Amino acid sequence: MKNHPKRINAGYYIREGLASIFTHGFMSFASVFTIFACLIITGTFALLSLNISLTVSRYEDENIILAYVESDLSEAEAQSLKPLIESADNVWTAVFVSREQALKAFLPEGYENDPRYAGIYPEDFRHRFEVYVLDVADMAATQRAVAAVRGIGTVNANLTIAKGFVALRNVVTGASVALIIVLLIVSLFFISNTIKLATFERRDEIAIMRMVGATSGFIRWPFVFEGFILGVSGALAAFLAVSGLYNAVYRRFSESYAGSLISVLPFGVVSLRLCVLYVAVGLLVGVIGSTTAIRKYLKV
Numbered sequence: 162m163k164n165h166p167k168r169i170n171a172g173y174y175i176r177e178g179l180a181s182i183f184t185h186g187f188m189s190f191a192s193v194f195t196i197f198a199c200l201i202i203t204g205t206f207a208l209l210s211l212n213i214s215l216t217v218s219r220y221e222d223e224n225i226i227l228a229y230v231e232s233d234l235s236e237a238e239a240q241s242l243k244p245l246i247e248s249a250d251n252v253w254t255a256v257f258v259s260r261e262q263a264l265k266a267f268l269p270e271g272y273e274n275d276p277r278y279a280g281i282y283p284e285d286f287r288h289r290f291e292v293y294v295l296d297v298a299d300m301a302a303t304q305r306a307v308a309a310v311r312g313i314g315t316v317n318a319n320l321t322i323a324k325g326f327v328a329l330r331n332v333v334t335g336a337s338v339a340l341i342i343v344l345l346i347v348s349l350f351f352i353s354n355t356i357k358l359a360t361f362e363r364r365d366e367i368a369i370m371r372m373v374g375a376t377s378g379f380i381r382w383p384f385v386f387e388g389f390i391l392g393v394s395g396a397l398a399a400f401l402a403v404s405g406l407y408n409a410v411y412r413r414f415s416e417s418y419a420g421s422l423i424s425v426l427p428f429g430v431v432s433l434r435l436c437v438l439y440v441a442v443g444l445l446v447g448v449i450g451s452t453t454a455i456r457k458y459l460k461v
Contacts, residue, residue: 175386182387189391196395196443197402203344204403204435210337212425217330224326226292226300226318228255228307236260239288242312246290249306251299256291263289287314297323345442367455384451392447396439403435404428 182189228246230239236259246255258266260283268281290313294303300323308316370380407428414425 175390179387179390182390189387192391192447193395193398196392196446197399199344199347200396200399200439200442201402203341204399204439205406206344207337207341208403208407208431208435210333210341211431213333214330214337215426217326217333224297224300224319224323226294226304226307226316228290228292228310228313229315229317230288230290231312231314232287234288234312236288238312242310243290245310246292246307246313249303249310251295251303252307253293253295256293258289258291260284260286260288263287298327381452381455384455385448388447388449388451389444390447392443392445392450393440394443395447396443399443400436400439404432 230242239259240257243255243257246252263286264281264283267286290307292303292307294300300318301320304316304318304320307313367380411425411428
């Protein structure tokens with residue numbers, strides 16, 4: 162009978178990986194802590210950038226174009242201009258505001274008994290449209306397009322504020338992408354080198370296993386599972402820490418006046434995607450770091 166080679170299942174590799182983690186406790190802790198710290202920094206900045214971008218977008222949406230209808234048009238004629246305005250490029254929607262609605266918006270609550278407003282009537286105002294745009298970067302062109310609609314008189318748009326929002330959005334987006342990429346590269350560098358240091362301590366153990374005939378796969382897989390466990394452990398710890406910090410900040414903002422000025426997403430909106438991203442990064446970094454770290458020690 163032929164002797165078949167003994168099969169080593171995944172359970173063996175996992176047990177060996179876990180045993181190695183506890184045997185080299187300090188280096189294992191250093192690896193987990195490095196992953197934990199780097200992912201907290203990267204995740205915190207990513208969430209901060211997301212909320213800044215959300216706040217900028219909110220104020221962009223509130224930056225509208227006011228298109229005043231010519232005074233000799235009736236309300237029905239004025240409302241008939243809505244489809245023409247909305248057909249212009251970059252226009253998301255146009256909201257009609259009648260003279261009566263304009264008067265109500267202008268006067269403070271309880272003005273009926275205030276003699277200072279006794280001589281103000283709806284006829285003193287003009288029908289108008291509040292025009293919401295898709296992209297404030299093209300607001301100037303949109304203003305010209307709306308002004309060209311027959312029946313529209315004056316068109317007002319605060320182009321200075323629009324340009325400010327565009328500049329701020331570009332700066333936030335560019336800085337966010339650049340810093341997140343830099344942080345990820347730095348994280349990968351430190352994590353990979355930490356795992357390499359842990360593997361360096363076991364170079365003699367690896368060399369002995371090679372000399373007694375152990376295959377590369379037999380030696381490599383426990384390290385791969387070890388890197389997997391370390392990476393996922395650091396990622397989950399970082400996710401829990403970021404979750405706690407973010408929820409604490411969210412509660413403070415929700416209870417303060419700043420919450421009305423700055424948009425902050427509830428953590429539940431991004432929690433699943435962030436958790437998946439953290440686990441994926443931790444897993445890849447742990448596995449790739451352990452695989453590359455052990456490669457040269459297999460060449461005995």
